[in-house]
Amino acid sequence: MPETKRKRISHGERTRSEILDVAEGLATREGLEGLTISRLAEEVGMSKGGVFAHFGSKEALQLATIAAARERFSREITEPLVNRSAGLPQLFAAFDLYFDYVARRLAEGGCFFTASTLEMADRPGAVRDQIAEFLETRAALISMVLGEARRRGEISRATDIDQLAFELSSLAAGAMVELQMFKSEQTIERAREAVKSRVEGCATAKGKKLLVS
Amino acid sequence: MPETKRKRISHGERTRSEILDVAEGLATREGLEGLTISRLAEEVGMSKGGVFAHFGSKEALQLATIAAARERFSREITEPLVNRSAGLPQLFAAFDLYFDYVARRLAEGGCFFTASTLEMADRPGAVRDQIAEFLETRAALISMVLGEARRRGEISRATDIDQLAFELSSLAAGAMVELQMFKSEQTIERAREAVKSRVEGCATAKGKKLLVS
DNA sequence: CCTACCGATCGGTAGG
DNA sequence: CCTACCGATCGGTAGG
Numbered sequence: 001m002p003e004t005k006r007k008r009i010s011h012g013e014r015t016r017s018e019i020l021d022v023a024e025g026l027a028t029r030e031g032l033e034g035l036t037i038s039r040l041a042e043e044v045g046m047s048k049g050g051v052f053a054h055f056g057s058k059e060a061l062q063l064a065t066i067a068a069a070r071e072r073f074s075r076e077i078t079e080p081l082v083n084r085s086a087g088l089p090q091l092f093a094a095f096d097l098y099f100d101y102v103a104r105r106l107a108e109g110g111c112f113f114t115a116s117t118l119e120m121a122d123r124p125g126a127v128r129d130q131i132a133e134f135l136e137t138r139a140a141l142i143s144m145v146l147g148e149a150r151r152r153g154e155i156s157r158a159t160d161i162d163q164l165a166f167e168l169s170s171l172a173a174g175a176m177v178e179l180q181m182f183k184s185e186q187t188i189e190r191a192r193e194a195v196k197s198r199v200e201g202c203a204t205a206k207g208k209k210l211l212v213s
Numbered sequence: 214m215p216e217t218k219r220k221r222i223s224h225g226e227r228t229r230s231e232i233l234d235v236a237e238g239l240a241t242r243e244g245l246e247g248l249t250i251s252r253l254a255e256e257v258g259m260s261k262g263g264v265f266a267h268f269g270s271k272e273a274l275q276l277a278t279i280a281a282a283r284e285r286f287s288r289e290i291t292e293p294l295v296n297r298s299a300g301l302p303q304l305f306a307a308f309d310l311y312f313d314y315v316a317r318r319l320a321e322g323g324c325f326f327t328a329s330t331l332e333m334a335d336r337p338g339a340v341r342d343q344i345a346e347f348l349e350t351r352a353a354l355i356s357m358v359l360g361e362a363r364r365r366g367e368i369s370r371a372t373d374i375d376q377l378a379f380e381l382s383s384l385a386a387g388a389m390v391e392l393q394m395f396k397s398e399q400t401i402e403r404a405r406e407a408v409k410s411r412v413e414g415c416a417t418a419k420g421k422k423l424l425v426s
Numbered sequence: 427c428c429t430a431c432c433g434a435t436c437g438g439t440a441g442g
Numbered sequence: 443c444c445t446a447c448c449g450a451t452c453g454g455t456a457g458g
Contacts, residue, residue, distance in 0.1 A: 015427090029335040033247070036452065049455095050427045058453060109335055114390060118331045121393040122242040122322055132394055166403045170387030177327060177386040178379075180334040181345055190379045201414060228443090249436065262439095263443045271437060 016054050019044050020068040023061065027069075028109030031119045032062050032127060059127060066130045069112040073134075076101050078141070087149040088199065088210045094145065095195045098172065099188050106183055114176035139169060154207030155199070164202065168195055229267050232257050233281040236274065240282075241322030244332045245275050245340060272340060279343045282325040286347075289314050291354070300362040301412065301423045307358065308408045311385065312401050319396055327389035352382060367420030368412070377415065381408055 022044045027035040037058065041051040055061040077097045084090045102111045109115065113134060120128040142165045149155050155164075175191035178184075200211060235257045240248040250271065254264040268274040290310045297303045315324045322328065326347060333341040355378045362368050368377075388404035391397075413424060 031244075031246075031332060033244075037454090038451075047428050048453095049429075052454075053427065056454095115331050117390050117394050118328050119244060121328075135391075135394065163403060163406065166388075166391075166400075167384065167407045170384050170391065170404065170407065171380065172387065173390040174383030174385065174387030175379075177330050177390070178348075178383065181330050181348060187379075190376060191383065193376065194380045194383065198411075250438090251435075260444050261437095262445075265438075266443065269438095 016064075017068070019046075019051060019054060020064055023065040024069050024072070024112060025105075025108035027062075027065050028105070028112045028115050032065070032116055033119065035062065035065065037061065059125070062127045063130060066116070066127070066134070070134060073101070073113070086145070087152045088154045088203070088207050091142075091145045091149060091199065092196070092211075094142070095168070095172065096192065099192055102176065102179065103185070103188050106179070110180045110183075111176045114173050115180060117173075139165060142169060149207065152206075153204055154210060155202045156204055159202045164198075167198060171195055171198065230281070232259075232264060232267060233277055236278040237282050237285070237325060238318075238321035240275075240278050241318070241325045241328050245278070245329055246332065248275065248278065250274065272338070275340045276343060279329070279340070279347070283347060286314070286326070299358070300365045301367045301416070301420050304355075304358045304362060304412065305409070305424075307355070308381070308385065309405065312405055315389065315392065316398070316401050319392070323393045323396075324389045327386050328393060330386075352378060355382060362420065365419075366417055367423060368415045369417055372415045377411075380411060384408055384411065 019040065023035055023040055026040060026043060030039075037052050038048050040061075041048045044051065051061075055064060077094065080097055081090055081093055084093045105111070113131065116131050117135065120131050143161055146155070146159075146161045146165055150157065150159055150161060171194045172191060175187055175194075179187045196211075200208065203211065232253065236248055236253055239253060239256060243252075250265050251261050253274075254261045257264065264274075268277060290307065293310055294303055294306055297306045318324070326344065329344050330348065333344050356374055359368070359372075359374045359378055363370065363372055363374060384404060384407045388400055388407075392400045409424075413421065416424065
């Protein structure tokens with residue numbers, strides 16, 4: 001008997017991840033509250049009860065959608081970074097991959113996390129906490145990469161890492177606000193340029209060599 | 214008969230503006246969709262029908278709330294600017310007044326417009342269009358002030374005004390995303406510093422003199 | 427995974 | 443400005 005090994009992903013698991021794929025787009029466009037079970041069921045071609053059975057509560061659906069969005073973020077941005085040299089190359093790759101990600105997902109509403117942050121900020125609960133935790137993790141990642149760049153002498157020793165990390169994150173998040181509203185590719189290009197020139201401003205001669213290559 | 218002149222603001226008008234004051238805070242915290250007539254009625258101490266009678270539809274209430282928020286923005290930010298000299302002093306005053314405004318309104322949820330932008334971006338209609346129009350008006354204002362600063366030789370002639378305007382707006386909007394979530398005064402101070410140093414980077418000797426004074 | 431249902435809340439109407 | 447209501451939709455339950 002060949003093929004005795006059970007498929008690692010069961011039918012239920014496959015359906016679940018298909019539902020979450022649709023949920024991620026719906027939540028980005030309409031918000032995590034606008035992500036109603038009935039609308040999701042309609043978009044995915046199932047009955048309301050059928051979708052509900054996979055999660056058990058709206059909050060569980062929201063948390064699963066956040067988890068799915070985080071997995072996509074890891075897969076498309078964080079993981080490819082391990083192939084880049086630490087320091088500035090990794091920093092630029094991080095932002096470039098992020099801007100690629102939002103460009104690809106423009107039709108699905110843009111950046112899931114920026115949209116969710118403003119929506120859930122004033123709604124205490126596990127959903128808000130998960131979004132906040134993601135933001136903190138991402139900020140820590142940027143600070144870490146910037147710290148390594150400074151240690152390697154790629155950016156000036158006088159650089160305030162926390163301020164620089166704040167500015168780069170804010171440039172990206174602010175660009176998302178404009179992008180979500182006006183859906184212009186130009187916004188993404190301006191954001192790429194902004195990040196590049198901001199870092200260039202505190203790069204050492206050694207750091208600047210990494211910019212051209 | 215003294216006092217024959219009718220009061221310019223009728224009782225109904227006063228109630229209306231009191232309702233809108235509450236609505237503005239509610240919408241900033243819970244979103245323009247979360248601004249339900251029943252919740253608003255409860256917060257303002259009226260019946261649902263009573264609040265509804267003032268506007269006639271939810272969309273009319275949302276539009277009136279946006280108009281009230283724009284009036285506050287004009288009163289607290291745009292109007293005080295006429296007292297400042299054109300060019301860089303006006304530019305810095307614009308951002309400083311804006312950051313003062315969001316700091317004052319932290320308890321009411323932060324910046325009404327940034328919150329509304331992400332919420333309404335993918336919901337076509339008059340409400341979205343009003344938010345978009347505000348953003349365009351504000352962007353035009355910044356570009357105009359920056360253009361005047363360049364004409365006066367306060368910033369380098371090589372400065373790309375549109376790119377600079379984009380970066381300053383993005384820094385502010387991105388800071389609002391972080392502020393809405395974490396409510397830290399430090400976010401505002403970092404944003405002030407970011408705007409200042411970004412402009413300083415392309416200021417001429419003449420422009421830099423305006424920075425210290 | 428579906429049908430059939432529940433109480434709560436939504437935007438909106440009627441009549442005063 | 444209020445009370446009393448309407449149909450639609452929400453999250454969630456029951457039973458299969």
